[in-house]
Amino acid sequence: MASAKQNENLLLTEHFTWPPITLIDDIINTVNDSLYSCNDSLETGMLSAPPAQLGFSPRADESEDKMEERARLEIEEGAQKLETLMVDAVDRNFDRLEIWTLRNVLCLPREEGFEGWVRLGHYEGLEVPARDNNKLxxxxxxxxxxxxxxxxxxxxxxxxxxxxxxxxxxxxxxxxxxxxxTPRASTGDDDKRxxxxxxxxxxxxxxxxxxxxxxxxxxxTKAENRTPLTTHTSFTTTQLPHLRQLLASLKPHLASTALPSGRAGESEERAKERRVYIESQSRRVLERRGVDTRDGVEGCVEGGRGRRDEVRALEGIVGGLGDGGKEEEQGEGEEDKMDTD
Known part of the structure; x- marks a missing residue:
């Protein structure tokens, strides 16, 4: 059976959606990270400084290199001791903070059995069955x-x-x-895009x-109280009845008033554009079929092109042949008539 403290932790964890101890742990980890970063920066700065500026001086029968090595070892040892002292101070003081916070802030009232009367918001309207219910x-x-x-x-x-x-x-x-x-990334200069x-x-x-x-x-958060597009749309909607009234009053005048006509040469212009368009499209079709269209597209036939005079000559020949055939038919008809007589 869970203890009262465990029930309290479960209730607080469900309420916060995270265990209360994790907040204290995050605070302590953040402080430790800052401590380590500061200590590393201090050690790096002291190691980069000349030993003479830090109060180191060569001893008797000691070369410059040995003095620098001795200074480096002392700086590293001192930085390690300082880090140990600071970590110990952080652990001691933040342990007190953890205990005080868990006992006075992240906790329930001290009345015994108080956690049994607490109901969270997402439990509202939920029917809790009795313990002796045998229907489950x-x-x-x-x-x-x-x-x-x-x-x-x-x-x-x-x-x-x-x-x-x-x-x-x-x-x-x-x-x-x-x-x-916005500054341009990875350029190294101050230009912007x-x-x-x-x-x-x-x-x-x-x-x-x-x-x-x-x-x-x-x-x-500010968009909840400021809706300019909705305001302008509502205003435009309120003006629609007035616009409908104006349109209804204009309809009788439109029935008795002739529409303005175009210019006199507008129809000729359109006819010319239409001819040019038809000619260009006809030229494209004929060129795809291998017809020569350098002299125009009039008189072109499938597989070749005939000139106007040639077409007219052929029409004359066909007409002459037609007239000759009619005369022969008339002569044969007269001969048949004479033979009958």
Missing amino acids: SPETLYALRRKLVETEKLHAALVAEKKRNEAQIARLRGLLAPPKQ TVVAPFAFLTHHPAAQALGVQPLPASA
Whole structure:
């Protein structure tokens, strides 16, 4: 059976979503990291300084190299002793901080059995079965366990979706952010590059400011009370009935008023453009089929091109042949008639 202290730790861990002792551990680890960093910097600075500036002087029958070696050893030994003293002081004092914090800050009131009366927010509306309840069969416990697992999966999916939505919102806000100067990375000089948002003119252009459109706030907490786009959209919606009335009053005038006509040469211009377009497309088709179109596209036929005079001569020959055939038919008809007589 768990003790009262264990129940208290479990309750605080569920409330904070992290064990209380981890906060003290993080504080102590941060202080130790700072201590080690400061001690290393002190040792490096003393080793880089000339020994004479630190009060070292050569002894009798001692060369310069030996004096520097002796100074280096003394500096390393002193830095190690200083680090030991500081670590001991940190451990002693922060152990006191840990005990005092766990007894007076990260704890429950001292009344016995108080943790049994505490109910966290996510337990509201939850019916806790009695201890002597015999309805909890293994199948029921398994179903509850599966429900808990699926709920945790859903929670993880919702948290991931929230992070993706926040990232998407941040990218969309970046499209409306004003241009700013950012230093160019890994160049070694002071030149800068400009990060331009393509839609920043919608909110930061002087024309937008003249219309009263306010820029989007930098943080999401300020965006709750400032919705300029919603305000302008609502105003535009309220003006729609008046615009409909104006349109209804203009409809009778449109029925009795002729629309303005174009210029006199506009139709000829369009006809000319149409001919040029048809000729260009016809030239492309004929050139694909191997037809020579240097003299124009008129009179071109499949597989070759005939000139105008040749076409007219062929038409004359065909016409002459047609007339000759008609005369022969008339002569044969007269001979048949004479033979009959």
